Amino acid sequence: MGRQYVDSSMITSIGYDPNSATLEIEFKNGGAIWQYYNVQESIYYELISASSIGKYFINNIKGQYSENRVG
Secondary structure (H helix, E strand, O other), X not given: OOOEEOOOOOEEEEEEEOOOOXXXXXXXXXXXXEEEOOXXXXXXXXXXXXXXXXXXXXXXXXXXXXXXXXX
């Protein structure tokens, strides 16, 4: 899955696969890559356009979706 770089102190890059509704996030601290499942496409667009991507992630994604570390 391709990811785009974002301006965030917490997150390096974000990708989304609409076919599987999978959100993929690469974090800055340690470079871990996590996938989040059954995420609506609108959530992805809200995340990448948020004024604070890290805060949006914490408030709307973390702990809300099934997740798996993939890298």
